[in-house]
């Protein structure tokens with residue numbers, strides 16, 4: 001996946017992030033908690049009933065109640081000591097994920113690839129890159145995941161292939177190749193320059209001249225990622241066959257990469273040029289992606305793709321990566337009758353001011369706007385992923401980072417929608433950027449260093465223990481192990497009842513057993529500038545969430561409607577020691593950066 005349209009704009013915020021960044025906090029800010037200490041993890045024999053993926057009473061589809069976990073396979077677990085994570089490594093950690101309470105994993109690309117964009121340049125859609133394993137390893141991963149009731153989502157890179165894919169090799173061989181029209185070719189302008197002004201996400205120009213046939217091919221991303229021509233029905237047919245291939249192997253869904261770039265303007269008109277320079281460049285200006293993003297033809301393909309997966313099995317889902325500027329545009333990806341993507345990613349919490357500002361008013365306004373547009377549709381808010389610096393340090397103040405990480409865990413797991421946890425968020429991993437250009441592995445970082453150091457910082461190896469390889473590898477890791485691994489790792493966190501990890505476990509368990517959090521509607525309460533307060537409610541169950549986004553102790557009053565219509569209000573979870581009373585009359589008292597969840601029974605008569 002890549003930043004797409006917003007890449008350059010997001011980098012402005014990245015720069016802000018760099019300023020805010022402070023060295024990883026290794027201070028322990030939650031030395032004790034009155035919450036029940038976590039039972040020593042035993043992932044294969046849970047004593048509590050496990051409702052993961054069980055059909056809830058109202059028969060909602062599995063994915064609406066699922067907790068997802070994103071795995072960047074290069075960085076999760078290396079099973080053979082070559083310094084690169086692999087499929088067998090993931091399989092070896094499924095018990096850990098089951099213990100955390102995960103219902104589904106999304107694995108970013110592991111297909112054969114020259115690895116120019118670390119797997120998002122696919123040279124064979126129906127195989128496994130040898131550095132990640134074999135098809136047999138994949139089948140074993142799926143079988144072992146399913147044994148633990150963990151669903152498996154794979155990435156589907158449908159907008160472009162690698163330039164080493166046999167289709168493109170054939171396409172560029174001659175203008176009369178049967179595969180020529182599988183890609184997007186245009187003649188040079190009379191002066192030999194590219195056919196229009198479109199820029200690439202990763203460089204100045206989205207066109208590369210094929211000298212042999214004297215035509216340019218289009219690539220929104222790296223030049224090694226030529227774009228497929230989705231106007232050609234043969235492309236769609238072949239790519240849908242790939243979807244069937246993986247469904248037959250048992251995958252439960254697809255995350256569609258860069259899906260809003262499938263089509264281009266038929267006249268290839270120039271995009272409007274914006275006044276802002278691209279970060280890291282003194283000559284390249286940003287563009288409004290008017291003619292190569294979010295074109296209406298995309299929805300015809302998505303309607304057909306959804307029919308295709310539904311006909312195979314309606315439980316297989318489509319998740320879409322579409323960074324769109326407005327909520328109204330996101331709505332289109334659900335389809336006119338909710339018959340396109342089940343889950344277009346909701347990126348509005350990582351765009352604009354909310355991306356780096358720990359500010360209750362801003363969060364309230366972004367979430368409210370989103371909820372208003374969504375009108376109860378399923379959704380998934382995103383706080384971090386392999387293209388976005390980690391929330392831990394985006395919002396951390398350098399002193400209370402662990403506490404703030406728990407606050408954001410509470411937000412992610414109590415908002416309406418299916419949460420996606422990015423690997424390592426649950427142990428407080430910190431964005432750790434390369435210090436020198438020689439250390440940079442992400443090509444975009446090599447190009448625009450140091451203004452843009454690329455995405456290595458959020459892709460560092462998972463921190464399993466305090467050993468030299470962090471339990472990730474016995475060899476030389478492909479990216480350096482962050483210094484924070486010595487204190488923030490699974491082995492230490494597992495033993496500490498007040499760790500971020502154990503807080504996630506308690507939250508996930510609470511969520512799984514809470515009708516209000518699973519199915520309740522969302523209503524924002526009040527307009528406190530420091531405390532984000534909201535209610536999730538079903539006819540029988542109320543959950544209130546209060547998040548103090550400030551470094552001061554504060555209290556907030558519950559509204560009369562909630563207190564009148566909800567019985568037996570009680571605090572069920574806090575990221576602070578709970579020895580003092582949090583709820584006095586209708587006031588919720590909050591310590592600095594405290595997150596509190598209050599449960600109540602809904603009184604139907606007064607509802």
Ligand SMILES: [Ca+2]
Pocket residue numbers: 078079080081082083084085086131
């Ligand atoms: Ca390996």
Ligand SMILES: [Ca+2]
Pocket residue numbers: 159227228261262263264
């Ligand atoms: Ca395209």
